[in-house]
């Protein structure tokens with residue numbers, strides 16, 4: 314078997330990293346990592362706890378800037394966005410993020426979605442209404458909440474709250490969505506709905522998702538990257554990683570021998 318197997322997808326690439334490394338203080342949490350993510354596909358980041366998945370994911374839209382030293386390149390739309398001159402608030406309009414625990418604002422459902430577009434200058438009520446409806450439809454939540462837009466988002470179930478957070482992220486029309494274990498706080502039924510939503514969202518968005526759930530990775534992702542102790546050992550189509558891994562460590566992990 315090989316030591317590493319990192320493919321470059323044949324599809325159009327939407328975002329990539331070149332030798333991206335992350336240090337917390339003196340500790341190297343992510344070794345130089347070079348990966349390219351195909352447009353309108355879902356890539357799963359898998360690996361044992363502490364292997365560097367979230368560290369890598371959060372670096373892609375510069376969420377680690379204040380807590381870590383992030384070196385190397387993040388190439389998005391032909392620009393290295395890991396540069397001090399890049400406006401990170403602007404960047405995060407294009408690279409949105411959904412976290413592990415649903416974290417809606419303590420505001421109405423409507424306001425959760427309208428908040429960022431309004432903050433970024435959209436004041437017209439009709440335009441905001443359209444954004445709210447479209448985002449909720451894309452996040453497969455519209456039918457459940459269309460009569461309750463002025464109710465508190467905190468009254469929604471966990472699964473609905475997580476789809477609301479997805480709607481909130483896509484209200485800014487990002488091209489990339491980063492998802493950090495988006496289903497880990499959800500029950501199996503809500504997880505199923507969320508997974509269907511993600512697959513549907515592939516038509517419009519490129520997604521990169523950390524997951525601990527192997528079945529979830531095989532169900533929803535097109536590509537999979539396997540992380541171990543801050544290094545990516547294997548990156549390939551999901552079907553290859555799970556049915557024909559080229560690296561022994563990957564094989565042991567996907568067969569459940571550790572992690």
Ligand SMILES: Nc1ncnc2c1ncn2[C@@H]1O[C@H](COP(=O)(O)OP(=O)(O)OP(=O)(O)O)[C@@H](O)[C@H]1O
Nearest residue numbers: 337342360361362363364365366367368369380540
């Ligand atoms: N804010 C931080 N400060 C210091 N060390 C950190 C910080 N965040 C993560 N680390 C360390 O970096 C390494 C990678 O952590 P990271 O959270 O990226 O792993 P992970 O694969 O996402 O784990 P999990 O699956 O448990 O979320 C770990 O050793 C972790 O302890």
